[in-house]
Amino acid sequence: MVHQLAAVDQRAKIGKNVTVEPFTTIAGDVEIGEGTWIGSNVTIMDGARIGKNCRIFPGTVISAIPQDLKFDGEETQVIIGDRTTVRECVTINRGTKALGYTKIGEDCLIMATVHIAHDCVLGDHVIIVNGSALAGHVEVGDYTVMGGLSAVHQFGKIGKHVMISGGTLVRKDIPPYVKVAREPMNYAGINSVGLRRRGFTNDKIFEIQKIYRAVYQMKMNVSQASSYIEKEMLPTAERDEILEFIRNSPRGIVKGYGTGKE
Structure with a gap:
């Protein structure tokens, strides 16, 4: 299931029924669970641990080194849970020695051009809409939905079941079960629909x-x-x-x- 025009290091651990499309590059210190589909022109670098039945779309770069001047070459990881979808041109950086990994939970949807920086931890069933960005060390709770073109300050914390309006600049922590909107960001009620x-x-x-x-x-x-x-x-x-x-x-x-x- 690995296309002959894909470049897959022989040391990489590729599960059963994994599809790797042409022009994709997979480094040696990589593990990919069974049933996962990797589109064309994807780059998966050392430290990636991708679960079962995931979908990784073209142009995505997973487990590149952090954009952090304190990073000193330590061995760290990106961990992606089962059944998570990562759309086109997403960048997910691996962790630093501060935490050791960047983690995305199960059943998440990370839409096109999202950036997830080093040492972020996302729960399960999280949706991040196109063009959003998470700085380093951000925590996102289960079932949170982050609207498009939003940005989260480093070390920010977002609780479970939160709804973030598109274009929001998240400079403060957001407690569970609420909606936030406006600029500057304000509490906008309970996420009752969700x-x-x-x-x-x-x-x-x-x-x-x-x-x-x-x-x-x-x-x-x-x-x-x-x-x-x-x-x-x-x-x-x-x-x-x-x-x-x-x-x-x-x-x-x-x-x-x-x-x-x-």
């Missing part, structure tokens, strides 16, 4: 709305809102996840629209 699609009940969505009403609409700062939520609302997995994210956000969370407070 949550319903993923099986969240109306009661659970209302609970999440109530939590964020305390954070963004009750004229409290973040510390006061966190204390209020902990004292006044029953503990649930979602409540505790939101509180943990807020309290462990070194950059601070996104502001509320029109409030001027963080």
